[in-house]
Amino acid sequence: MNSLSWWLWSILLAAAAIRAGTLCIGFLLILIFTLVVAKHKKSDEWGNPFKLTMQLALAATVVRLFFAILIGTPLPGKTLISLPQLELPNWLAGIRVGGDVTRERLISVINESSKFAVVLIAFGAASALSSPVQVIKLISGRIYLFGVTLIIAVSVLPQIVNSFNRVQSARRMRGLTKLRLNNFRNIITPVLEESIERAIDLSAAMESRGFGYSKNPTRYRPEKFTLSDLLIFTSSIYLLIFTPVLINSFGALLATTLFGIFALSPLFLIRKQVVLA
Amino acid sequence: MITFSNVSLIYPNSQRTILDNLTFTVDESELILVIGLTGAGKSSFMKLINGVIPHHTAGLLSGEIIVDGKTTNLLKPGELSGVIGIVGQNPLNGFVTSKVEDEIAFTLETNGFAPDVMRKRVEEVIDLLGLQNLRDRNLFTLSGGEQQRVAIAAALVMNPKVLILDEPTSALDPVAAEEVLAIVNKLVHDLGLTVIMAEHKLERVIHFVDRIVLVNGDGQVEIGTPQEIMQKSEINPPIVKAAKKLNLATIPLSVRELKRISATWQIRKKAMREKFIATNDQLISVKNFSVAIEGKTILKSVNLVFNSGEIVALMGRNGAGKSTLLKSISGQFKNFTGSIVVNNRRPSDLVGKELVQNIGFVPQEPSDLFYGNTVAQECEMVDLDNKLTIGTTIKTLHSLSNQIKLDLHPRDLSEGQKLILAISIVLATRPKILILDEPTRGLDYQAKDILVSILQKLAKDGTTILMATHDVELVAEFASRVLVIAEGELISDGPTIEVLTASPAFAPQMAKVFSNQNWLTVNDVISADINFTGNDA
Numbered sequence: 140m141n142s143l144s145w146w147l148w149s150i151l152l153a154a155a156a157i158r159a160g161t162l163c164i165g166f167l168l169i170l171i172f173t174l175v176v177a178k179h180k181k182s183d184e185w186g187n188p189f190k191l192t193m194q195l196a197l198a199a200t201v202v203r204l205f206f207a208i209l210i211g212t213p214l215p216g217k218t219l220i221s222l223p224q225l226e227l228p229n230w231l232a233g234i235r236v237g238g239d240v241t242r243e244r245l246i247s248v249i250n251e252s253s254k255f256a257v258v259l260i261a262f263g264a265a266s267a268l269s270s271p272v273q274v275i276k277l278i279s280g281r282i283y284l285f286g287v288t289l290i291i292a293v294s295v296l297p298q299i300v301n302s303f304n305r306v307q308s309a310r311r312m313r314g315l316t317k318l319r320l321n322n323f324r325n326i327i328t329p330v331l332e333e334s335i336e337r338a339i340d341l342s343a344a345m346e347s348r349g350f351g352y353s354k355n356p357t358r359y360r361p362e363k364f365t366l367s368d369l370l371i372f373t374s375s376i377y378l379l380i381f382t383p384v385l386i387n388s389f390g391a392l393l394a395t396t397l398f399g400i401f402a403l404s405p406l407f408l409i410r411k412q413v414v415l416a
Numbered sequence: 417m418i419t420f421s422n423v424s425l426i427y428p429n430s431q432r433t434i435l436d437n438l439t440f441t442v443d444e445s446e447l448i449l450v451i452g453l454t455g456a457g458k459s460s461f462m463k464l465i466n467g468v469i470p471h472h473t474a475g476l477l478s479g480e481i482i483v484d485g486k487t488t489n490l491l492k493p494g495e496l497s498g499v500i501g502i503v504g505q506n507p508l509n510g511f512v513t514s515k516v517e518d519e520i521a522f523t524l525e526t527n528g529f530a531p532d533v534m535r536k537r538v539e540e541v542i543d544l545l546g547l548q549n550l551r552d553r554n555l556f557t558l559s560g561g562e563q564q565r566v567a568i569a570a571a572l573v574m575n576p577k578v579l580i581l582d583e584p585t586s587a588l589d590p591v592a593a594e595e596v597l598a599i600v601n602k603l604v605h606d607l608g609l610t611v612i613m614a615e616h617k618l619e620r621v622i623h624f625v626d627r628i629v630l631v632n633g634d635g636q637v638e639i640g641t642p643q644e645i646m647q648k649s650e651i652n653p654p655i656v657k658a659a660k661k662l663n664l665a666t667i668p669l670s671v672r673e674l675k676r677i678s679a680t681w682q683i684r685k686k687a688m689r690e691k692f693i694a695t696n697d698q699l700i701s702v703k704n705f706s707v708a709i710e711g712k713t714i715l716k717s718v719n720l721v722f723n724s725g726e727i728v729a730l731m732g733r734n735g736a737g738k739s740t741l742l743k744s745i746s747g748q749f750k751n752f753t754g755s756i757v758v759n760n761r762r763p764s765d766l767v768g769k770e771l772v773q774n775i776g777f778v779p780q781e782p783s784d785l786f787y788g789n790t791v792a793q794e795c796e797m798v799d800l801d802n803k804l805t806i807g808t809t810i811k812t813l814h815s816l817s818n819q820i821k822l823d824l825h826p827r828d829l830s831e832g833q834k835l836i837l838a839i840s841i842v843l844a845t846r847p848k849i850l851i852l853d854e855p856t857r858g859l860d861y862q863a864k865d866i867l868v869s870i871l872q873k874l875a876k877d878g879t880t881i882l883m884a885t886h887d888v889e890l891v892a893e894f895a896s897r898v899l900v901i902a903e904g905e906l907i908s909d910g911p912t913i914e915v916l917t918a919s920p921a922f923a924p925q926m927a928k929v930f931s932n933q934n935w936l937t938v939n940d941v942i943s944a945d946i947n948f949t950g951n952d953a
Contacts, residue, residue, distance in 0.1 A: 270514065290512060297556070302784075308748045309784035313841065314772035314802050325787040332783075332827060337509050339473070343463075344510030346472050348570075349497035353528040359521035359538070361531065 142269030144368040149268075151375035152402055153261035157254050158382045163395040165253035171402055172264040180267050192263025196256035200249075207248040208240050216243030287345060291338045302333045371406075378402060417578065417610045418442040418465060423479035424635075425460060425469070434460050436635030437479070444577075445608035447600075449615060449625040449642075451651055453860045455830045456633035458614045459505065462580050465612065466500040467493045484577050497523055501571025502580040506587070507563045508555070516558075517542075517551045520570045527574070541569040545599060560734045561592025568599065579603065581613040585620060586858050589733045589886045590921055593620060616860050619653035619889070619925055622646075623670035643667050651861055654889055654925040658938045662946070671928045678929060682947040699724040699848065699880055700745060704754035707740055714740055716904045717754070722882065724848065727875050729891040729912070730884040731922065732901035738884035739780070741901075742851050745882065746777045759848060769845075772802060776842030780853045782834045785841055786826035794826050794837070798844050813840040816870050832863025839870065850874060852883035856890055868893045892916060892924040892936035912936070 149172070156168045176189045208222070224238035275289045306329045315325075345351075378401045385394045418441070425435040434457040442448055452458045460469060467488035469475040481488045484499050504510045513519045520541060524534045542551060545565050550558065555566065564584055571579060581600065585593035601624055603609045615621050622628075628645040630638040638645060646656045646667050655674050659667050668674040700722040707714040715737040722728060730738045743749035744756055747763030756763055759774050766774060779785065788794030795809035813820065817836050820829065826837060835855055842850065856864055864887075872894050875881060885891060891898060891912060898915040900908040900922070908915050913934055917927050926935050935941055 294512070305779065305781065306784050308743075309777075309779050311748065311767070312746060312771070312775070312777040312779070313785060313798070314768050314845065316768050328787045329784055340504060340506070340509035341512070343468050343472050343493075344502075344504060345512055347466055347468060347493045347497060347500075347502050348512075348523040349494040349526045350512075351526070352492075352494040352497070353526060355528045356526050357524075357528050357531060357534070359518065359525055359531070359534050 141364055141368045142274050143364075144371055145268040146265045146274055148371050148375055149261040149265040151372075151379050153258050155375070155379045155382045155398075155402075156257045158379065159386050159394075159398065160250065160254070161386065161391065161395075162250055162253055163391055164398050165250075165257050167395055167399050168257050168402070169260055171399065172260055175406065176264050176267045189260075189263040189267040192259045192266075196259045199259070200252040200256055203248055203252045203255075204245075207244060210234070210236055214241050214243040214247060216241040218242075219245070286351060287342055290345070291341055294341065295334050295338055298337055299330060299334050302330050306330055374401065374404065417444045417446070417484060418612075419480075419482045421480050421482075423464070423477070423481060425457075425464065426476050428474055428476060432633075433635035435464075435631075435637060438637050439479075440637075440639050442610060442612070445604060445610055446626045447604045447624065448610075448612045448627050448629055449618075449621055450612060450629045450631060451615070451618065451645075451649070452631035453633060453651070453830075453862060454616075454832065454858065456631045458631050459582055461629070461631055461637075462502075462582055462612060462614060464488070465578070465580060466496050466502055467491065468502075494526075497527065498574050499576055500578045500580060501568075501574060501576040503564070503567045503571050503582065503584065505582045507567035510567065511555050511563075514555055516547065516553050516555060516566050519555060519566060520547075520573050523570060523574050537573050537575075541573045544572070545569045559592070560587045561589070561595060564588065564592075564596050565599070568596070572603070576609075578610045578612065581611065583614050583616065583858070586616060587734075590888065591733060593617075593886075597621060616858070617653075617887075618651065618861075619655065622653060622656075623673075642669055653861075654938050655929070658926065658941050661938065661942045662948075671925055674929045680948075683930075683933065684945045684947060695723050695725050697724040698722075699759060700882075701757045702741075702745070702754070703756075705741070705744070705752060705756065706754055707737065707744070707749075707752045709751075713904050715752075715901070718901075718906055720899070720906070720909075722880065724880050725875075725878050727871070727881045727894060727896045728883070729895040729898045730882065730901065731886070731888075731891065731898060736901045737904060738901060739853055742777075742853055742882060742884055745849075746775050746851055747771065748777070769802065772842070772845040772847060774848055776839075776845070776847035776850045778835070778838045778842055778850070778852045778855065780857065782838035783827055785838050786834075788826060790823050791820060791826055791829070791837060792822040794841070795822075795844075798841050802845050804844060809840060809844040812844045813837065816840055816843075817866065830863070831858045832860070832866060835859070835863070835867065836870070843874075847879075849880045849882065852881070852885075854884055854886070856885060856887045864890060888916060888922050888924045889937075892927070898922075 152168055152171075156164050172189075180189075218239045219242050221239050222237040225236035227234060227236065275286060275293065303326065306326050310325065378398070382398070385397055389397065420438050420440050423435055423438045424433065426433050450458045450461060460475070463469040463473065464477070464481060465483060465488075467481075470477045471488075471492050483496065486496065486499065488496070511519055512522050517538065520538050521534055524537060529537070542548060545568060547565060547569060550562055550566070555563065558566065568579075568581070568584075584596050584600070588596065597620055600611060600613065604611050613621070613625075622642050625642060627639060628642055630645050630649050630651070632638065638648060643666075646652060646669070652660065655669070655671065656667055659674065664677065666677070668677055698721055700720075702718060702720040705718040705720075706716045718741070730741065732738055740749055744752055745758060745763060747766055750764050758766070761770075761774070763775070786794055788797050791813075792810070795813060796806065798804070798809040799806050810822070813836070816839060817833070820833050820837065826834065829837060839850070839852075855867060859867065868890065871881060875894060875896075895912045898908070898910065898912050899906060900915065908918065913936060916922050916924060916936060917931075917934075920928070924936050926937055926941055930941065933940075933944075935944070
């Protein structure tokens with residue numbers, strides 16, 4: 140499948156999930172992404188972007204939950220637990236630290252975070268399913284500086300991880316054990332200096348190799364935009380359009396099931412087509 | 417092919433002139449070698465040719481450089497990508513894609529070649545450089561020599577007229593280096609390519625280059641045949657050094673030439689190397705040591721004992737497991753089976769003060785150890801971190817070298833000075849063992865001589881030294897014992913002289929020339945009593 144299709148597919152599905160706005164569909168989508176990535180994972184050069192975004196999404200949800208419970212305006216509703224409330228001066232009216240935690244407040248936060256998580260995970264899934272450099276080359280051949288910047292950003296990332304580990308163990312060999320905030324700079328300085336060096340080298344190499352000079356760059360192995368790509372593209376757009384209808388006219392369970400079938404069916408169709416071809 | 421007319425180059429915010437009014441011409445299909453001390457401006461000189469300086473990197477240029485009839489004043493590097501192929505010092509830094517085949521095709525893609533032409537060209541260079549087995553591999557998993565070959569293929573795919581190589585073998589083991597240089601030689605002779613190459617290890621290349629460009633570093637550049645430049649320059653490979661010290665009339669460039677000259681010599685007395693007497697004080701023991709990374713065996717069942725005071729060199733191809741072994745001994749790498757005991761302790765248990773008093777580790781990239789803003793601050797931080805008397809590290813540094821300016825940023829030092837600073841940092845705590853991971857990477861002969869004298873002094877003081885290196889000449893100078901690792905196994909282990917003379921791949925130049933003597937270094941040769949009965953003396 141075309142690299143671009145994977146990106147369109149994940150972006151459109153994430154958009155549909157946001158329109159639907161229900162927790163069930165959010166979770167279903169995360170499940171779908173996990174399954175598809177497990178089966179069709181392509182790029183291995185930058186570790187595991189999907190796992191990374193999963194962890195990020197989880198961390199973001201935990202942080203949001205923490206703040207929702209502790210700080211913020213309480214939504215009226217059923218009180219689940221009551222925390223001791225901090226007395227604040229008058230000029231801080233409207234802000235609350237501690238106090239009652241209502242069910243409504245929790246649900247709204249979980250809903251909001253699930254949307255955020257789905258977007259993050261969709262990004263991770265797309266990066267795992269297609270090589271990011273391929274897509275950047277595809278879309279940015281003509282926007283020169285944009286392309287250079289993106290490629291450098293993407294390819295410097297694994298190198299940063301690598302040099303971080305190296306510098307960390309070099310630190311240990313200097314007899315330093317604890318990593319405190321005031322000596323965190325000791326790690327960051329060498330890592331950043333090396334990344335800048337690498338970024339300059341890479342951009343000089345791209346410049347010397349004529350990146351961005353030709354009006355019509357070609358592809359060595361062009362990824363064709365086939366019927367199956369079209370199928371996935373259109374079905375995802377339909378899904379995006381009809382999601383509110385789906386939610387409003389059926390019950391939650393049925394709507395979620397239909398959503399899942401809609402999101403996954405083109406992938407099965409592709410497999411059939413490959414067999415036919 | 418390439419014409420420099422009145423070219424001068426300086427960098428902004430710098431007092432030093434890199435090139436001063438240089439005028440010279442490179443002919444078609446010439447092989448030019450660029451030499452000079454590190455930091456003299458070799459890379460700048462090469463980057464000028466395709467215009468990366470001044471178009472991409474800052475630099476004030478006057479004069480004109482014309483390549484194949486095109487002036488770099490008007491054309492940007494990208495517009496010369498069909499004429500000049502350039503391979504940087506570290507090919508991995510210049511890779512844009514992640515797969516071998518895509519990387520080779522990249523320049524064709526950006527220049528808009530038709531797909532069928534592309535397929536043909538890619539196939540051609542893959543055949544030319546013997547990359548058939550690697551075409552689907554991920555670039556990050558290739559060895560250094562393979563990466564270098566892919567980078568050369570990617571530069572050649574445009575059928576350039578000029579190929580520029582910046583230290584193509586500095587990170588490679590002797591065998592991989594020979595492979596790459598054989599390819600360069602073939603390109604010049606079979607395709608008539610013009611090649612401009614910088615290289616520190618002159619012994620590898622000097623016998624097949626046409627002319628040498630010597631960049632002095634003060635703006636002056638000398639150009640001439642290898643013989644002329646070797647007469648003038650201090651930068652000499654062992655053979656030339658020996659010939660100069662023995663006052664030979666002609667300067668030989670290859671093992672073969674010196675061998676023919678020396679055929680008539682009569683060597684009266686064998687000069688014996690000082691025999692190393694090992695102590696019985698066992699310092700490091702490695703038992704049944706095996707490492708597998710992602711299911712691939714790196715090392716299997718290695719058993720070793722190092723006594724205190726030994727100077728051990730670890731040799732073997734890139735990826736043989738030298739660094740892994742050294743990192744395990746220093747406690748940085750823990751995923752192994754078997755056991756390692758250093759001074760009666762497990763190295764991974766050592767932390768902080770105990771660690772730095774037992775092991776001093778200089779990493780492959782010495783600057784990993786630096787985070788101060790000046791050399792002086794760096795040294796002070798070492799004293800504070802390890803609770804030493806203030807000034808200990810600076811004293812150590814001065815005992816090794818007093819050339820290093822204390823107010824410089826550690827990263828602005830030359831490669832050799834960085835290494836010396838890194839060694840002083842780890843030596844400040846008086847470790848029993850000094851471990852060096854490829855210390856001679858990117859060092860010129862001068863820096864290497866300084867390193868040798870430092871290490872010899874440390875060895876005399878009783879420091880045990882372990883180092884991984886590809887540099888046979890360095891090993892010949894002072895190691896007492898050599899280990900060779902191949903395919904995960906220890907294939908030889910013995911006194912330096914026995915291991916180095918046993919196989920031609922590891923023999924230093926002097927051992928190759930005087931193969932019936934027990935000589936390894938230039939000093940061995942000049943201290944011998946030789947009667948020159950030929951006409952040469």
